[in-house]
Amino acid sequence: MANFEPPFQEALKTLSLNSPQDAPSIDAAEEEFFELPLIHLRGLNGQEMERKKCIEVMARASREWGFFQIVDHGIPGELLKRLMSEQKRLFYHPFEEKSKQNFLNLANSYLWINPRATSLKQLSWSEAFRVSITDLSRMDESNNTLRQTIEDYAREATLLLQRLAEHLAEFLGMSSSYFRENCPPSSTHLRLNRYPPCPLSGKLHGLVPHTDSSFLTLVYQDQVGGLQLMKHGRWFSVKPASNALIINVGDLFQAMSNDVYKSVRHRVVAQGFERFSAACFYCPTAKALIQGFRGPAVYRPFTYGEYKEQIQEDVKSSGDKVGLPRFLQH
Numbered sequence: 001m002a003n004f005e006p007p008f009q010e011a012l013k014t015l016s017l018n019s020p021q022d023a024p025s026i027d028a029a030e031e032e033f034f035e036l037p038l039i040h041l042r043g044l045n046g047q048e049m050e051r052k053k054c055i056e057v058m059a060r061a062s063r064e065w066g067f068f069q070i071v072d073h074g075i076p077g078e079l080l081k082r083l084m085s086e087q088k089r090l091f092y093h094p095f096e097e098k099s100k101q102n103f104l105n106l107a108n109s110y111l112w113i114n115p116r117a118t119s120l121k122q123l124s125w126s127e128a129f130r131v132s133i134t135d136l137s138r139m140d141e142s143n144n145t146l147r148q149t150i151e152d153y154a155r156e157a158t159l160l161l162q163r164l165a166e167h168l169a170e171f172l173g174m175s176s177s178y179f180r181e182n183c184p185p186s187s188t189h190l191r192l193n194r195y196p197p198c199p200l201s202g203k204l205h206g207l208v209p210h211t212d213s214s215f216l217t218l219v220y221q222d223q224v225g226g227l228q229l230m231k232h233g234r235w236f237s238v239k240p241a242s243n244a245l246i247i248n249v250g251d252l253f254q255a256m257s258n259d260v261y262k263s264v265r266h267r268v269v270a271q272g273f274e275r276f277s278a279a280c281f282y283c284p285t286a287k288a289l290i291q292g293f294r295g296p297a298v299y300r301p302f303t304y305g306e307y308k309e310q311i312q313e314d315v316k317s318s319g320d321k322v323g324l325p326r327f328l329q330h
């Protein structure tokens with residue numbers, strides 16, 4: 001095993017011994033393939049009719065799937081390539097180094113296993129770095145190219161996400177200035193994911209089912225595949241499309257749109273091949289208020305700070321995020 005690889009095999013052995021009864025939890029028969037709506041964003045710069053059509057298709061996908069793919073997104077291919085290669089270089093540091101608390105001076109940004117996992121169902125066959133633009137200023141000087149790349153990408157991604165959020169909000173008659181006022185680039189954060197080749201390909205989670213706590217998330221992935229989303233109680237596999245980026249609706253947009261846009265559960269199924277992805281979460285500042293755009297509101301108003309605190313509390317006590325149901329209006 002290469003020395004950058006976290007000791008997943010050992011974790012797998014321990015968990016299988018702990019809970020042999022619930023051995024591998026994913027059933028391949030559950031899987032269905034489908035093509036996510038693919039949206040050409042050049043339509044946004046076109047004539048009124050074309051612009052309207054493009055926004056309508058995005059809004060429909062956000063309602064029905066909570067997910068869509070975009071091309072002509074304006075993020076330079078060169079920047080995406082740079083992100084991927086910097087990301088690989090980062091993960092190929094020896095495990096001993098990257099798992100240290102002060103690695104690159106990014107306190108606790110590295111994750112490789114759910115420390116509370118007691119069964120195979122809770123195991124994510126992946127490692128990740130969580131970074132925000134604010135953390136980057138602390139990053140050590142020897143990693144200037146990584147720092148520059150993440151900064152460039154986060155800036156471009158935030159602009160794109162802001163633009164899409166504004167269109168989706170306007171479509172429902174919500175205020176679109178909210179995003180400019182409450183979601184500065186410093187609130188955006190990234191999760192760089194690496195999924196090591198898995199000996200139980202198709203049978204373990206690469207990333208356990210979850211919803212994102214953002215307004216919108218932008219996912220850049222390689223061509224390996226493995227991402228699935230839930231619709232009508234079934235898992236659908238997202239086929240990677242070259243040059244396309246994925247957008248998904250997060251909890252905050254669902255709350256603000258009174259459940260019109262859906263923050264859909266998704267997961268990654270572990271594959272026999274190494275896979276990389278980068279998720280960019282478009283979020284507000286901690287004090288920003290999240291409120292249904294017109295009554296009667298499905299959720300009580302809450303600040304993003306409160307939302308994050310509640311998640312931390314729930315994860316601590318039960319190992320899982322509860323999310324929006326905690327904020328339902330009674």
Ligand SMILES: O=C(O)CCC(=O)C(=O)O
Nearest residue numbers: 191193221227268277279
């Ligand atoms: O790797 C992927 O395709 C999805 C990652 C994801 O859902 C996340 O980081 O929240």
Ligand SMILES: [Fe+2]
Nearest residue numbers: 211212266279
């Ligand atoms: Fe996610």
